[in-house]
Amino acid sequence: MNLPVHNKQPEDECGACLAGDRREFLRDAAALVASALVGLGLSPERAHALQLQTIIPLRTSGEEVTYPIPAGDGAVIDKDRDLILARQRTAVYAFSLACPHQRTALKWLGDQGRFQCPKHKSKYRPDGSYISGRATRSMDRFAIRRDGSNAVVNLSKLFREDRDRAAWGTAVVWLGEK
Ligand code: FES
The missing domain is CATH 2.102.10.10 (Rieske [2Fe-2S] iron-sulphur domain)
Structure with missing residues (x-):
């Protein structure tokens, strides 16, 4: 069985994990803000306006x-x-x-x-x-x-x-x- 080959060193992989974690955190935060605005009856675009x-x-x-x-x-x-x-x-x-x-x-x-x-x-x-x-x-x-x-x-x-x-x-x- 062929396993995927990664050319990254362990520290590169760690950096990728951190970047992934940060993206996930920002996505979750944005979703939280959006749901709070919807709760107020505002779309995020409307609230910004x-x-x-x-x-x-x-x-x-x-x-x-x-x-x-x-x-x-x-x-x-x-x-x-x-x-x-x-x-x-x-x-x-x-x-x-x-x-x-x-x-x-x-x-x-x-x-x-x-x-x-x-x-x-x-x-x-x-x-x-x-x-x-x-x-x-x-x-x-x-x-x-x-x-x-x-x-x-x-x-x-x-x-x-x-x-x-x-x-x-x-x-x-x-x-x-x-
Ligand atoms: S406070 Fe009534 S229209 Fe503005």
Whole structure:
């Protein structure tokens, strides 16, 4: 009977065993995470889409906070200030993280390119404008201005669309043609 021939030295085989063990461990861990997410009613892909990446300010001065302008479309969160910084093509916005309905933390659905409230499912466009759901206004916007390659947000000026539509409408940094 011919037995399979292995050209590996014993230590190579041991390394292969360790690599195999690690692959198995990672596979088991991934399966565990996936089943936990399914238990929460989320697919792993969906849960990933709900995550907002964090952003750290470059500096703060009084009520003003300076952030680098995001390189591409999407949204990031400053958890310390409950603030979302979002870019859509040539427009940059700073939103309150709180849903206008009952102040639940909003989520960014990267795969759909919009915001959504996890509590009552109100939906908002990337510019914060209201689409549907229990909320009765768009996401609240902070005053924002451009400083070179940065965006400066004034935390003392938060505009509600239903109370100050003009200020809400101009709370945006334009990087180029609209
Ligand atoms: S708290 Fe967001 S829709 Fe109700």
